[in-house]
Structure formats: C-alpha cells, structure tokens
Amino acid sequence: MGGWNILRVALIAIRRNPVRSGLTMLGVIIGVASVIAMVALGSGARASIDEQISSQGVNLIYLSAGSWGRGPGTARGGAGSTTSLTVEDADAVRAQVPLVARVSPGVRGRAQVIAGNQNWNTSIEGGNEEYLEIRSWRVVAGENFTARHVLVADKVCLLGKTVADLLFPGEDPVGQIVRVRNLPFRVIGVLAPKGQGQWGDDQDDIVIAPYTTLQKKLLGITHLNRVTISAVSQDRVEQAAIEITRLMRQRHRITNPDDDDFTVRTVEEMAQTRLDVANTMNSLLMSVASVSLLVGGIGIMNIMLVSVTERTREIGLRLAVGARSRDILSQFLAEAVTLSVFGGLLGIALGIGISETIVRSLGWPMQVTTEAIALAFGFAAAVGVFFGWYPARRAASLDPIDALRYE
Amino acid sequence: MALIRLVDLRKSYRVGDVTVHALRGLSLDVERGSFVCVVGASGSGKSTLMNVLGLLDRPTSGHYFLEGEDVSGFDKDRRAHLRNRKIGFVFQNFNLLPRTSALENVELPLLYGGRALPPAERHARARGLLEAVGLGSRLDHTPQQLSGGQQQRVAIARALVNEPELLLADEPTGNLDSRTSVEIMEILQRLVRERGITVVLITHEHDIAEYGTRVVTVRDGRVTSDTPVQNRRDAAAERAALPPLELEVEPEPAEAGVEA
Numbered sequence: 001m002g003g004w005n006i007l008r009v010a011l012i013a014i015r016r017n018p019v020r021s022g023l024t025m026l027g028v029i030i031g032v033a034s035v036i037a038m039v040a041l042g043s044g045a046r047a048s049i050d051e052q053i054s055s056q057g058v059n060l061i062y063l064s065a066g067s068w069g070r071g072p073g074t075a076r077g078g079a080g081s082t083t084s085l086t087v088e089d090a091d092a093v094r095a096q097v098p099l100v101a102r103v104s105p106g107v108r109g110r111a112q113v114i115a116g117n118q119n120w121n122t123s124i125e126g127g128n129e130e131y132l133e134i135r136s137w138r139v140v141a142g143e144n145f146t147a148r149h150v151l152v153a154d155k156v157c158l159l160g161k162t163v164a165d166l167l168f169p170g171e172d173p174v175g176q177i178v179r180v181r182n183l184p185f186r187v188i189g190v191l192a193p194k195g196q197g198q199w200g201d202d203q204d205d206i207v208i209a210p211y212t213t214l215q216k217k218l219l220g221i222t223h224l225n226r227v228t229i230s231a232v233s234q235d236r237v238e239q240a241a242i243e244i245t246r247l248m249r250q251r252h253r254i255t256n257p258d259d260d261d262f263t264v265r266t267v268e269e270m271a272q273t274r275l276d277v278a279n280t281m282n283s284l285l286m287s288v289a290s291v292s293l294l295v296g297g298i299g300i301m302n303i304m305l306v307s308v309t310e311r312t313r314e315i316g317l318r319l320a321v322g323a324r325s326r327d328i329l330s331q332f333l334a335e336a337v338t339l340s341v342f343g344g345l346l347g348i349a350l351g352i353g354i355s356e357t358i359v360r361s362l363g364w365p366m367q368v369t370t371e372a373i374a375l376a377f378g379f380a381a382a383v384g385v386f387f388g389w390y391p392a393r394r395a396a397s398l399d400p401i402d403a404l405r406y407e
Numbered sequence: 408m409a410l411i412r413l414v415d416l417r418k419s420y421r422v423g424d425v426t427v428h429a430l431r432g433l434s435l436d437v438e439r440g441s442f443v444c445v446v447g448a449s450g451s452g453k454s455t456l457m458n459v460l461g462l463l464d465r466p467t468s469g470h471y472f473l474e475g476e477d478v479s480g481f482d483k484d485r486r487a488h489l490r491n492r493k494i495g496f497v498f499q500n501f502n503l504l505p506r507t508s509a510l511e512n513v514e515l516p517l518l519y520g521g522r523a524l525p526p527a528e529r530h531a532r533a534r535g536l537l538e539a540v541g542l543g544s545r546l547d548h549t550p551q552q553l554s555g556g557q558q559q560r561v562a563i564a565r566a567l568v569n570e571p572e573l574l575l576a577d578e579p580t581g582n583l584d585s586r587t588s589v590e591i592m593e594i595l596q597r598l599v600r601e602r603g604i605t606v607v608l609i610t611h612e613h614d615i616a617e618y619g620t621r622v623v624t625v626r627d628g629r630v631t632s633d634t635p636v637q638n639r640r641d642a643a644a645e646r647a648a649l650p651p652l653e654l655e656v657e658p659e660p661a662e663a664g665v666e667a
C-alpha cells in the first residue's frame with residue numbers, strides 16, 4: 001500500500017471515532033503545549049538576563065567592601081558594611097591594573113528627597129564623572145557632572161527617571177533644587193530610563209551625585225562602599241578581576257582568601273548565578289512537561305491497543321484480501337503518528353497561545369522560538385512512533401484465520 | 408492442467424497435549440471453470456481445507472499445486488500476494504468493513520498487492536462490479552444500510568475486483584433465507600458461465616450443492632465421494648419462477664450519489 005493510501009486509511013479510521021480521537025490527542029496536546037510554554041519561559045528568562053547584562057555594561061566589575069561571609073573568619077559581616085575600602089584603593093586599581101579602563105569610587109545610602117511639596121524616599125549613589133559611562137548610562141536632559149564638581153564636592157545631582165517623574169510631574173527638573181536630608185542639591189541632569197534591575201528592583205528610583213559630596217556633606221564618612229570598574233574589553237573582564245583581587249590582597253595584607261575584607265564580582269558572574277537558577281527551574285518545569293507528553297503517549301498506546309482488538313476482524317479481512325503484515329503495521333503506525341502529529345500541531349498552537357496570554361497578563365518575558373516548536377513537534381511524532389509501535393506490531397502479527405473468526 | 412491439485416494433504420493442530428487431525432491425506436483436483444461444492448458433517452475438515460486452498464494456512468504435509476506451482480511452502484508475504492491476485496473470498500458472515508461504503512469495501516483488495524491504481528480506476532472497477540451484482544444504486548450505502556443478501560453481493564463484488572481465478576465461498580448462504588440464497592447462487596453460476604471463474608463452495612445443505620457441477624464429500628479429513636451433479640439446478644430459472652415480492656423496490660439507477 002502506498003504512502004498516500006496509508007495516510008488516507010489512517011484518517012478515515014481517526015474520523016470514524018472523533019470523540020475518542022480527540023480525547024486521545026488531548027494528552028499530546030497538553031504535553032506539547034506545556035513543553036512549548038516552558039521552553040518559552042526559559043528562553044525568555046535567559047534573554048532578559050542577557051539584556052540586563054548588556055544594559056549594565058558587559059565590562060563591569062564591582063569591588064565592594066566586606067566579604068560575602070563564608071567560613072568562620074567573616075564575623076565582620078556582609079559586603080559594604082566595613083570601612084576598609086578607600087579612595088586610595090580605587091586609585092591603586094586605576095594606576096596598577098593595566099586591564100582596567102575606568103574606575104569610579106562609590107558610596108551609597110538611602111535618603112529622603114524633597115522638592116516643593118513632593119517627598120520621596122530613594123537610594124542615593126555617589127560616583128565620579130566616569131560612573132555613568134562605566135554603567136553605560138545616558139543623560140537624557142541636562143548634563144553629567146564633571147571632574148571639577150567631584151573635586152570641589154559640589155552639591156549637584158542627577159535624577160533617575162522615577163524620581164524625576166515623582167518630584168517634578170510635568171516639569172523640567174534640570175536647574176531645580178531638591179533637598180536631600182535638608183541639604184539643597186541642584187539638579188543638573190535626568191538619567192535615561194533603565195527599567196528593572198536584576199533582582200526586579202526599579203533602577204530608575206535613584207539619585208546620583210559626586211561621591212565626594214555625599215562622603216563629606218551628607219554621610220560624613222571617608223571610606224567607600226564600592227568601586228565600580230570597567231575592563232578594557234569584555235574578554236579581559238575575568239583577568240582584570242583576578243588582578244584586582246591580587247592587588248587588593250596585597251594592599252590589605254591578606255594571605256588567606258577567607259580573610260578577604262572586600263569582594264570582587266563581575267556582572268557576568270552575578271548574572272551567571274541567576275542564569276543557573278533560571279536553568280534549574282527550567283529543567284524542572286521541562287521534566288514536568290515531558291512527563292505529561294509521556295502520559296499523552298501512553299494514552300495513544302492504550303487507545304491503539306483497544307482499537308486493534310476492536311478491529312481484529314477488519315485486520316483479518318485485510319490480510320485475507322492480500323495485505324501483508326507490514327501493510328497492517330504501517331496502517332496502525334500511521335494512525336498513531338497521525339494522532340500524535342495532529343495533537344502536536346494543536347499543542348503548538350495552544351502553547352503559543354498560553355505564552356502570549358502570560359506575556360500579556362503577567363508581563364513575564366517569554367520567547368517562543370522556532371527551535372522549541374521544531375523540538376516539540378519532533379517529540380510528538382516520536383511519541384507516536386514509540387507508543388504506536390507495540391499496538392501496530394500486535395495488529396501485524398495476527399493470524400488471518402484467527403482474526404477472521406474473532407468475535 | 409488442473410487449476411488446483413491437492414496431493415495427500417494433511418493438517419493437524421496441537422491443542423495442549425492433544426493433536427487434532429483436521430485433514431488426513433486429502434487429495435483432490437479442481438479443473439478450471441468448474442463449480443465444486445464441498446459437503447460434509449460438522450468438524451469433517453471443510454473449513455480447514457478452505458483455509459489451505461485460500462492460502463490463509465499452510466498444510467502440515469502434502470502438496471498444493473496452484474496453476475501447476477507448488478505453493479504449499481510459500482512464506483506469508485508470497486501467500487498474501489497470491490491471495491490478492493488469484494483468490495477471492497466469500498464468507499458466511501460477509502465480513503464487510505463497518506461504516507464503510509459498499510464502493511470502498513469493494514475497492515479494498517485494490518489497495519494491496521503492490522500496485523497503485525489511480526483512484527478513478529479503482530472507483531470505476533468497483534462500480535462496474537457492484538452494478539453487475541445488482542447494487543448499482545447502492546454504491547454509497549454502508550453494510551448497516553443493506554440487507555444480508557445485499558451485503559453478500561457486495562462481498563462477492565469485492566472478491567471479484569482483482570479478477571481472480573478462484574472464488575472460495577465458505578457457507579455463503581448460511582445466514583440467508585432461501586430466496587436470497589437462490590439469488591446468490593444465481594450470481595455464482597453466472598460468474599462460472601460468463602467469466603470462466605472456478606468456484607469452490609462449502610455447504611452442508613445438499614440442495615445448495617446441486618447448483619454446482621460437482622459434489623465432493625469430505626469425512627474425517629478425507630474425500631469420501633466425488634460425483635458430478637446429475638440434475639443441476641438453474642438458479643436463474645428458479646428465481647424467475649418465484650412469486651414477486653410485494654416489498655421489492657429496486658430504486659432507479661443513479662438515484663444514490665454516484666461518484667466517478
């Protein structure tokens with residue numbers, strides 16, 4: 001029997017029992033749809049992490065005060081809580097690590113910011129004139145502060161988009177005065193919106209000022225919380241981080257890495273952690289989805305076995321009029337594969353629909369890729385062949401006389 | 408050369424510890440164009456003989472020559488091919504595919520046998536045969552919509568669609584009333600007369616056997632008598648003599664949707 005007739009006979013058999021065929025397909029539909037949705041979730045998460053890395057600047061290295069508390073010698077607490085990191089450290093990194101391009105000493109804190117009758121609690125960050133460039137952050141209105149502002153600890157600041165919108169709704173903030181902890185700062189620029197940060201925080205809820213100003217006039221400290229550094233190129237980031245670590249240990253006279261009073265992290269490293277979490281989650285969800293596909297396959301096998309038994313006489317007749325075993329085998333296999341392939345196609349449509357709905361209603365980043373579709377489709381067809389094989393084999397091995405006599 | 412030559416055919420079945428000898432050295436020749444009726448008591452081995460003749464089963468020993476070729480050792484696939492090309496089957500219980508039109512039922516053997524006839528030709532052949540058995544207006548009817556006699560006529564059309572040499576019928580009238588039986592026998596007699604087809608028919612009714620040219624009696628797996636029929640019955644004449652059925656309504660041809 002030729003390919004076309006095999007398919008035609010399979011379709012006739014499937015149409016003969018529409019409800020049953022539909023229910024059989026349902027398993028595959030759900031399986032494929034969940035695979036599609038899960039893969040979309042995974043690739044969406046990865047894409048958004050990648051996007052955040054590049055939005056932060058791929059060359060970025062953070063040198064923070066304090067260590068990430070591992071081992072017993074770390075009673076001094078978490079990153080940022082010690083006073084050991086200084087401007088001299090930042091200068092040394094700039095001067096002695098050739099792989100470093102730019103360095104910005106930094107301090108951070110939270111503060112109440114007031115403009116007119118508007119009042120907002122936000123985070124405030126200090127850096128030098130290179131800070132924005134290191135973080136690939138643009139100024140959309142006004143200007144960045146200059147080296148001179150930093151030198152004289154001038155009370156100027158830049159507002160993040162969120163803060164600008166809250167304090168100056170419908171107004172141009174540039175040139176206006178904001179009071180930070182009752183200290184007047186002149187707004188000289190507004191930052192480009194950056195969106196959500198890697199932990200889901202609002203990166204635009206921020207005020208940036210020269211670190212010198214914050215140290216002397218606002219916080220009353222001389223140490224730094226962290227130093228933001230860019231490497232000369234993306235492929236030198238890791239080497240630069242190693243050399244910074246070495247230099248810092250030398251400067252702080254540390255021999256045992258457990259005693260580190262600083263932490264060097266690259267953006268890639270930070271993203272990697274999240275990528276690992278995302279991947280783990282994804283494989284978990286994927287295995288659940290695969291199980292439902294498997295259950296769908298077992299459903300097909302079950303129905304095909306019932307169908308073979310029900311149609312024993314038909315098989316006997318086909319054998320009597322000249323069908324060979326392999327004709328019967330391909331007929332039942334074609335039926336199983338047709339069921340699973342149709343189920344697969346419907347599942348793909350449903351999976352895309354679910355992904356779109358989630359994107360629209362929950363705003364999760366999801367990406368339905370052609371690879372995922374091809375993969376799901378291939379899986380569905382494979383499920384049909386795999387689970388259709390045994391029933392088809394059983395049909396093909398029937399003896400024509402016994403089959404014709406079957407009641 | 409005889410169409411069929413059976414030499415010392417034996418068939419035994421093992422059921423547990425017991426061996427059942429269904430055929431015990433059966434020999435028989437069937438000439439081309441003859442209408443052989445096989446009679447015998449229940450359990451005498453008629454159906455077993457039919458299965459061997461129809462290449463559905465292989466004898467335990469002995470030889471089966473079909474058109475001079477010893478087919479008793481053929482493997483499954485070669486037997487399937489021969490069944491498809493040379494043999495047509497008519498069963499007591501019709502064995503039509505349910506929920507499938509008469510036309511498609513008749514076309515079924517054309518799907519097998521490694522030959523791809525274009526659909527138009529398949530339809531044309533099947534339709535021609537259904538017309539020949541008087542069902543030209545029932546092409547799209549499914550078995551559930553047909554009477555027993557009509558179903559058996561569809562089955563005969565199906566058996567003929569590959570223009571076989573041999574038609575095997577195992578109690579074809581077993582489920583039919585006497586009037587319908589006469590109609591079926593009329594078709595079979597006509598096939599032998601007009602197309603030169605060889606028919607081997609199994610029955611346990613002696614009056615049905617008298618429609619054939621020869622009656623072979625089987626007992627305990629052996630042929631015990633083999634006689635030509637003296638006063639052969641003519642089904643066409645008998646049917647013409649029957650009083651017409653008041654309910655008999657033959658629809659106009661081309662009334663039901665006819666496909667090309």
Ligand SMILES: Nc1ncnc2c1ncn2[C@@H]1O[C@H](COP(=O)(O)OP(=O)(O)OP(=O)(O)O)[C@@H](O)[C@H]1O
Pocket residue numbers: 420421422427428429447448449450451452453454455456611
């Ligand atoms: N598959 C089988 N397994 C075991 N024994 C069988 C099998 N088929 C037939 N037999 C035995 O072979 C013998 C002949 O059976 P067969 O069906 O040929 O008889 P038959 O003449 O057709 O009878 P009937 O007129 O009742 O149809 C019987 O004794 C039967 O029990």
Ligand SMILES: [Mg+2]
Pocket residue numbers: 453454455
């Ligand atoms: Mg029998």
